[in-house]
Amino acid sequence: MKKFILVLSILFASRAFAQTPNWSEHVAPILYKNCTNCHIEGGIAPFSLVGYEKAVAYAGGIKNATASRSMPPWPADLQYQRYAHERVLSNEEIGAIAAWVDGxxxxxxxxxxxxxxxxxxxGSITNPTRNLKMPDYSVKTTTDEYRCFVLPTGFTKDQFLTAIEVIPGNLRVVHHALIFHDTTAKPSQLDAADPKPGYLSFGGTGSSSSDLIGIWVPGSEPYFFPTGFGIKLPKNGNIVLQIHYPGGVNNVVDSTRVILKTTTIPQRPVAIQPALNHNAPNLQNGPLYIPANQVKSFNNKYDLPVDVSVFTVGPHMHLIGSSIKAFGVTTNKDTIRFVDIPKWDFHWQRSYTFRNVLKVPGGTSLRGQASYNNTSSNPFNPSNPPQxxxxxxxxxxxxxxVYFWYTLYQPGDENIVIDNAGLKNVSKTSVLKTETTRIYPNPSSDFAWxxxxxxxxxxxxxxxxxxxxKMIQHGSDVLQSGKHCKINVSELTTGAYQISIQQGNTNYSGRLLKQ
Ligand code: HEC
Structure with missing residues (x-):
């Protein structure tokens, strides 16, 4: 039966493209809907795909990246669970792009x-209640910097947050951001004690009273709570914007904004909490420690005391994380699927919102499974040799x-539709491809290892x-015991490149971004 369907779909696909698809009618609509929010001049992607000439210059890359489903980035397995507002291409759209390139x-x-x-x-939020801008901050750091900026909301009445958006001031240096709300004086005191704008703070905000209200990562869209729900923001509070700036930045100015839409009309209160986490007793086989040159898996667990309604989940790990999965096992042994990321990529972490509000009954055991690859076969391993x-x-x-955006359950919540747009046909799992050849630093401005x-x-x-x-540069080298090849890339113009290495009969390749 499966084979029959496959044959039918191949027949159908070839009939659909009996005539070669063209840019104007077929390909531009796909790219403008799915790619150019990032691939646009000034956007987060390293090159623009706006206009025929720009797109054609990357035709081969577009065909490969869409066929492998590495673009648009969407690491969650769609065979496991489907989500609201999925940023993916259908099999037919991928076929149309391939036929256009081949034709x-x-x-x-x-x-x-x-x-x-x-x-x-x-921002995309119309008529926001607040558009809060942090002071200009000149980032100058050799190591990761987590800096918190205190932005008073100025609310004189309690509010409910119904939508939130972060507009990064400088995409080159804003790696990701957590947005908190706090009603205590603590963040302002910490700010006053630090001579620069904001204050340094790893982890939380340095105040135990801060509530997480939003997360920004590259490619994030604004977050709209379902109608009737919102996070309570008591009056006279502060937004604490914690930004992660990467190391190796020398005097680059950032001024990120947080846009809030709120109402004074009471909403059903939502909270964002890491119900599955790395602390005891949640972590089953802790502590979270991965020796060098080892692959290790961990489980965590949390037994839900009451019925809840879940809107969104957001898994989080760092660079040597290789997969993460979260689900619930109910008292009747039914499985509730939250998310499965078979190939974790730190750079494409995001949150996933369900198409319907998801009821999770009290007594359900929330379970998380995560694997970490601390060997040098993990291309994202920051240490070489591994530490x-x-x-x-x-x-x-x-x-x-694993963060959960949730509220206490009320009968009928499971019927609340968050996204009822038709689902795209994605028979193939979206899995980000992971190259074993590692190129760093990436992006690079002068040389690449x-x-x-x-x-x-x-x-x-x-x-x-x-x-x-098109071949741009080539050369040869002799590898010594360190097994690194150093290539000068200072002459390249800004953009994305493929570096290929041939040794004997074996080819290695990886992508380099020139800054
Ligand atoms: C959320 C932002 C985002 C979206 C949406 C997006 N891209 Fe990308 N794209 C990037 C970034 C950033 C890179 C740079 C490489 C990286 O970081 O993975 C990239 C790299 C690429 C590359 C270089 C080769 C590769 O595989 O990395 C191609 C080709 C590409 N994108 C095509 C597309 C196409 C076609 C679409 C739409 C169907 C798309 N992208 C959608 C952000 C995006």
Whole structure:
């Protein structure tokens, strides 16, 4: 039966593209809907896909990245659970892009092309209640910096937060941000004690009274709570915006904004909490410690005391995390699926909102499973050779958290629809591809180290091609015992490149971003 369906779908696919798809009518609408919120001049992606000429220059890369489902980035397994507002392509859209590239990228009738998208500078939330801007901060740091900025809400009455959005001031340096609300004087005191704008604080805000109200990671959209729900923001509070700036930044100015939409009309109160976490007694086989050159898995567990309604889940781990999964086992032994990330990528962590509010009955055992790969076969391993990693806040430490956006259950909640748009056909799982060849620093401005555990000592050839497959530079090197190849990339213009290394009969390749 499966085979039959497969044959049918192949027949259907080839019939659908009996005529080569063209840019104007078929491909531009797909890219403008799914790619150009990031791939736009000034956006978070390293190159723009707006306009025929720009897109054609990356045609080969677009075909590969969409066929492998590494773009648009969406690490959650859609065979496991489906979500609201999924940012994925359907099998048919991927097929249309491939047929367009294979058919010679025809332009078609340009009068039929959709209007070019423009970079969204402001927020997407209409009529926000507050648009809070942190002071200009000049980031200058050699190591990871977590800095908290205190932004008074100025609310003289209690409010309920119904939507939140973060507009990063400088995409080059804002790695991710946590947004808290706090009604105590503690954050302002910490701010006053630090001579620079804001104050340094690893982990939380330094105040035990701060409530998490939002998370921003690259590519985040604004978060809208379902109608009738919101996070309570008592009057006279502060927003504490904690931004993670990466190391190696020299005097780059950031001024990130937090946009809030609130109402004084009471809403059913929502909280965001890491119900599954890395602390005892939640973590079953702790402590979270991964010796060098080991792969280790951990489980955590939390027995839910009461019925809750869950809107969203957000898994979180750092660089050597390799997979994370969360589900619930009810007292009748039914499984409630939350999220499964088979290949964790720190850079594409995000939250996942369900299509319907999800009822999780009291007595359900929430379960998390996480694996960490602290060997050099993990291309994201920050240490080479690998170093022991333990629980902590720094990027090179590890974490195991699954945040839940939830409220106490009321009958009928499971019928609340968050997204009823038709689901795309995605028979193939979206799994970010992970290359075993590691290139760092990445992005790079002057030189790049290439490493791969499979490298042997001895001679090798390297080449750099652009996204169209055009050869830009090549050379040779002799690997010594360190097994790293150093390539000068200072002459490259800003953009994305493929670095390929040939040693004997084996090819290694990886992507380099030139800054
Ligand atoms: C959420 C933001 C975002 C969206 C949406 C997005 N991209 Fe990307 N894309 C990036 C970033 C950032 C990179 C740089 C590499 C990286 O960080 O993985 C990238 C890299 C690429 C590359 C370089 C090769 C590779 O595989 O990394 C291609 C090609 C690409 N994107 C095509 C697309 C296409 C086509 C779409 C839409 C179907 C798309 N992207 C949607 C952010 C995005």
């Amino acid at each position: 010679g990228t025809p332009k078609g009738d340009t009068t039929k092309a959709p209007a070019k998208p423009v970079l969204k500078k402001g 022991a990693v333990s629980l902590g806040e720094g990027t090179n430490d590890e974490m195991f958290l 290439v490493s791969d555990v499979r490298f042997a000592e001895g001679p090798l050839q390297w080449s750099i091609t652009d996204m169209t497959g």
